[in-house]
Structures are given as structure tokens and as C-alpha cells.
Amino acid sequence: MILQYWGATRGEIASAVVGDDLVPDARLVATRSITLHAPPADVFPWLRQMGFGRAGWYSYDLIDNLGRRSARAIESEWQNLQQGDAVPAGPLDFEAVIVDPPQAFALRLREAPGERRRTQFSLAYELRPDTAGTRLVTRVRARVDLAGGRLVEKLILGPGDGIMLRKQLLSLARRTGPTR
Numbered sequence: 219m220i221l222q223y224w225g226a227t228r229g230e231i232a233s234a235v236v237g238d239d240l241v242p243d244a245r246l247v248a249t250r251s252i253t254l255h256a257p258p259a260d261v262f263p264w265l266r267q268m269g270f271g272r273a274g275w276y277s278y279d280l281i282d283n284l285g286r287r288s289a290r291a292i293e294s295e296w297q298n299l300q301q302g303d304a305v306p307a308g309p310l311d312f313e314a315v316i317v318d319p320p321q322a323f324a325l326r327l328r329e330a331p332g333e334r335r336r337t338q339f340s341l342a343y344e345l346r347p348d349t350a351g352t353r354l355v356t357r358v359r360a361r362v363d364l365a366g367g368r369l370v371e372k373l374i375l376g377p378g379d380g381i382m383l384r385k386q387l388l389s390l391a392r393r394t395g396p397t398r
Contacts (some may be wrong), residue, residue, distance in 0.1 A: 219248070219373065221321045221380025225387065226251040226355065230320070235357035237316055237324030237342030244338070244359035248380060251385040254352040256394040258320035258345035261352045264390055265323045265343050267296035276389035277382045288389065289368040304328060310358040312341075321345050330385060339375075341383075354390065 223231050228248040235249065257290070257301055267289060273296055274288030289296075305312040305325055316324035324342035327393035329335050339360045346353040358379055362370045 219246075219380065220377040221250065222248045223378065224380060225386050230355050231351075235342055235355055236318075236344045237326075237340055238324040238357065238359065240315060240324060240326045240342070241338045242360035244340075244361050245368065246358065246360040246376050248358045248376060248383075249355065250358075250380070250387060251353060251355045252352055253348055254391055255396050256347045256351045258347060258352045259356065261345055261390070261394050262320040262323065263292045263297055264393060266299050266317065266319070267293055268305065269296075269312075270308045271333050272296050272306065275382070275386055276393070277386040282382060284308075285384050290393065294312055315340075316342070334395055336367075337361075338363075338379050351371065351394075356387070358383070360383035362389045 230251050231249045268275055270283060273293060274283040274286060276288045279285060279288055299314055299317060301314055301317045303314045305314055311328040312325035313328040315326050316322050322344055324340060326340040327335055327338060340358070342357045344355045346355060360371060360375055362375065364370070
């Protein structure tokens with residue numbers, strides 16, 4: 219799959235990442251990583267403020283933020299996100315399942331009580347202290363239980379998410395780097 223392990227080391231791919239239990243029977247599992255030149259405490263606020271109509275997703279804004287430019291600064295009004303809160307993502311919402319500053323942040327598609335979505339998706343961020351600042355390890359886990367779901371996972375969801383997440387990680391590196 220395109221960009222399934224972009225930037226990740228073998229150890230990161232093999233290791234557990236926070237939120238792995240959110241989609242336990244995932245068929246799509248992708249680990250992408252990047253080194254950021256800022257400590258985890260300086261990186262976490264960028265993650266906490268993500269969302270459609272909030273800070274954006276720091277990716278291709280035309281696609282995932284209706285052309286609205288993603289935030290270029292930490293915005294205090296978006297720093298109050300807590301576990302259980304909705305994170306808007308366009309037509310669907312995520313739920314902030316893990317909000318553990320400054321080391322872990324995880325989202326999953328929001329479900330109504332008692333509902334089990336036919337599409338399950340989680341996106342987790344683990345901020346690991348590194349000599350350069352932070353090693354940001356992400357893990358996507360998904361399962362599409364619809365006709366043709368395996369093809370959707372393999373040909374659309376996996377590559378599409380890989381392209382978008384790579385851009386997100388590179389944008390976070392620019393926003394948190396020493397030249398910001």
C-alpha cells in the first residue's frame with residue numbers, strides 16, 4: 219500500500235501504539251512517523267486543536283478543510299478539547315478517545331450509543347521524547363464492513379490516508395520546527 223509505513227522505523231511498525239485497541243479487528247493498519255524539532259509539550263497543542271472548522275488538519279486544505287487554510291499558530295480557543303468530545307471531520311465526526319497531554323492523542327469515528335458503524339476508523343498519535351525533540355508516531359486502524367470493503371481499504375482508504383497524513387506530518391514539522 220502506498221505510504222503505509224512512511225517515515226516509520228521497523229521498531230515503530232512492530233510496536234504497540236496508543237489506541238491500537240480502538241479498532242481491534244482492523245484490516246488496514248498503517249504506521250507513519252516523523253521527527254519534530256520541538257518537545258512533546260510544544261507539539262501536543264497542534265494536535266489538540268485539529269478538526270474541520272477548527273484548526274484544520276494541516277494537510278491538503280482544499281480536500282479536507284474545504285479550502286480554508288489550516289491554522290499557522292496555536293489558538294487558545296481550541297485547546298480545551300477533552301476525552302469524549304466531538305472533533306468535526308466534515309460529514310462525519312471523530313470522538314477524542316484519548317487526550318493525554320503531552321504524550322498521546324487518539325480519535326475514532328464517532329458512533330451513537332449502541333451503534334456499531336460498518337466503517338471503523340481510528341487515528342492515534344504518540345509523542346515520544348527524542349534527542350531532537352519529539353518522535354511523532356501515528357497509527358491508522360480501519361475496517362470497512364461493506365460490499366467491496368477490502369478493496370476500499372486497499373485501493374482508496376489506505377493510499378488516500380497515506381497521502382494526506384504524510385502532508386500533515388510534514389506540515390507539523392514546519393509549524394513546530396526551529397524556523398517557525
